[in-house]
Amino acid sequence: MPADAAIQLRDVAFEYLTNGRVTRAVEDVSLEVTRGATVAFVGPSGCGKSTLLKLVAGLLTTSRGTIIVDGRPVKGPLENVGMAFQNPVLLPWRTVLDNLLLPFEILRENGDPRAPDRAVWKDKASALLKTVGLAGAEHRQPRELSGGMRQRVSLCRALIHEPRLLLLDEPFAALDAFTREEMWELHQTLRRHREFTGVLVTHDLREAVFLAQTIYVMSADPGRIAHVHEVKLPTPRTLAQLYGAEATALIRLMREQIRPSREAVA
Amino acid sequence: MSGLVSRRVVLPLLLFAAVLAVWEAAVPLLRIQQIVLPTPSGIALTMVHTAGPIAFHARHTLVTTLLGFGFAVGLGLLLGFAIGASATVHDAIYPLLVGFNSIPKAAMVPLLVMWFGIGAVPAVLTAFLLAFFPVAVNVAVGLATLESELRDVLRALGASRWQIFRKVGVPRTMPLFFASLKVAISSAFVGSVISETVASNAGIGYLMAVAGSDFNTRLAFGGLFVLAAMGVLLYGVFAIIERRMTAWAYTE
Numbered sequence: 001m002p003a004d005a006a007i008q009l010r011d012v013a014f015e016y017l018t019n020g021r022v023t024r025a026v027e028d029v030s031l032e033v034t035r036g037a038t039v040a041f042v043g044p045s046g047c048g049k050s051t052l053l054k055l056v057a058g059l060l061t062t063s064r065g066t067i068i069v070d071g072r073p074v075k076g077p078l079e080n081v082g083m084a085f086q087n088p089v090l091l092p093w094r095t096v097l098d099n100l101l102l103p104f105e106i107l108r109e110n111g112d113p114r115a116p117d118r119a120v121w122k123d124k125a126s127a128l129l130k131t132v133g134l135a136g137a138e139h140r141q142p143r144e145l146s147g148g149m150r151q152r153v154s155l156c157r158a159l160i161h162e163p164r165l166l167l168l169d170e171p172f173a174a175l176d177a178f179t180r181e182e183m184w185e186l187h188q189t190l191r192r193h194r195e196f197t198g199v200l201v202t203h204d205l206r207e208a209v210f211l212a213q214t215i216y217v218m219s220a221d222p223g224r225i226a227h228v229h230e231v232k233l234p235t236p237r238t239l240a241q242l243y244g245a246e247a248t249a250l251i252r253l254m255r256e257q258i259r260p261s262r263e264a265v266a
Numbered sequence: 267m268s269g270l271v272s273r274r275v276v277l278p279l280l281l282f283a284a285v286l287a288v289w290e291a292a293v294p295l296l297r298i299q300q301i302v303l304p305t306p307s308g309i310a311l312t313m314v315h316t317a318g319p320i321a322f323h324a325r326h327t328l329v330t331t332l333l334g335f336g337f338a339v340g341l342g343l344l345l346g347f348a349i350g351a352s353a354t355v356h357d358a359i360y361p362l363l364v365g366f367n368s369i370p371k372a373a374m375v376p377l378l379v380m381w382f383g384i385g386a387v388p389a390v391l392t393a394f395l396l397a398f399f400p401v402a403v404n405v406a407v408g409l410a411t412l413e414s415e416l417r418d419v420l421r422a423l424g425a426s427r428w429q430i431f432r433k434v435g436v437p438r439t440m441p442l443f444f445a446s447l448k449v450a451i452s453s454a455f456v457g458s459v460i461s462e463t464v465a466s467n468a469g470i471g472y473l474m475a476v477a478g479s480d481f482n483t484r485l486a487f488g489g490l491f492v493l494a495a496m497g498v499l500l501y502g503v504f505a506i507i508e509r510r511m512t513a514w515a516y517t518e
């Protein structure tokens with residue numbers, strides 16, 4: 001195993017029983033993610049993208065194969081992971097700041113050294129809010145925020161304990177097109193500020209091209225990796241690049257690759 | 267805003283006054299005997315004359331209702347947490363609970379009287395039996411509908427089930443819990459009055475039963491008005507508590 005592989009999957013499969021029938025959600029997945037890189041999984045609905053993400057986080061257990069994160073096999077929920085989903089799931093009874101203090105409270109109760117004291121954590125929360133363009137929003141209620149702002153807070157919550165892995169499951173799918181593009185740029189900014197390895201699950205091919213260094217195109221039933229693409233666009237990336245010949249060709253190619261799989265499911 | 271509130275207070279009061287006025291006029295006009303339907307003024311007069319006993323019985327009803335309600339909230343919370351937190355407990359208890367809830371509780375009063383005799387105990391127990399179900403169900407639903415994404419976010423921080431329950435499950439369930447208190451207090455009130463009517467020697471239910479057997483229609487109506495006022499008051503108190511405790515759930 002290369003020294004710089006943050007995540008390694010070897011012949012990973014995941015099956016579950018529904019009504020006495022075995023459903024093969026993921027099969028034969030082997031890959032490596034370089035430390036500090038972001039990879040994206042794209043594919044039709046039901047191709048096991050989200051399942052793969054949960055397997056990496058240790059929230060689900062593989063049926064076969066092994067997953068190694070930071071040199072250790074994943075046996076249960078990892079603790080150095082940040083997660084964000086399409087639904088920002090902020091706690092509506094807590095202010096923005098108190099939402100960001102939730103990870104702190106849990107880590108401190110569990111005696112984790114990453115939670116030194118509340119004041120330090122509050123400063124971290126404020127600094128992070130500033131980075132995502134929400135300076136001064138500490139005491140606002142989640143219900144007062146727009147969808148994009150909530151998603152920013154959700155990203156802050158995923159990053160505040162400085163996780164080595166950031167796992168994103170369609171985090172921007174519910175946002176309007178302009179806000180989504182803003183969030184892509186924000187994600188890029190965040191990556192310049194701190195080092196984390198990213199795994200992104202998305203339906204949006206442009207999003208995958210903008211954010212990832214490697215894109216895995218999956219096919220459904222069972223979920224397998226059908227194609228792998230390296231995105232060679234220079235970084236930092238710009239939205240204009242997405243309209244260039246190289247990105248357009250890649251997006252068109254991936255669309256063609258996903259289509260037959262979609263028809264098979266239908 | 268204040269215009270809306272005064273509308274919501276003034277309009278029903280005006281309608282209530284109008285109904286009383288029509289009633290007052292209709293009784294002599296239609297030559298209805300006072301023993302069948304007394305006039306509101308006659309009822310009011312009787313209520314003033316018997317203010318002492320009415321207050322005594324009202325206090326008794328209030329105490330039995332609140333006692334039964336208190337026990338119901340305690341057990342309802344425990345049961346709701348257990349059902350909401352564990353699929354096994356849910357599958358085992360929930361069907362039985364629904365079955366039990368479909369028993370008309372008035373039918374249990376004779377049994378309670380056999381065990382505990384006539385008095386406050388059957389009233390408290392009837393109030394309790396009617397009131398714990400809504401609390402248990404609401405708390406269980408609140409816990410069971412926790413977003414799976416939120417659970418994943420917390421588990422990825424190393425949170426235990428107990429931590430997820432405390433930090434998210436319980437606060438998230440509070441709006442449903444407080445909403446259930448309004449229903450529970452009304453149910454408890456119904457329960458204690460039912461029991462007093464058939465098996466007690468105190469309480470507004472008892473007062474009305476006695477008034478009925480004496481053909482004291484005015485007093486029976488008086489009891490009815492007192493019950494209505496108490497019911498609205500109890501409901502109102504818990505509706506206000508609900509708003510105060512879980513404001514975040516109402517401004518979305």
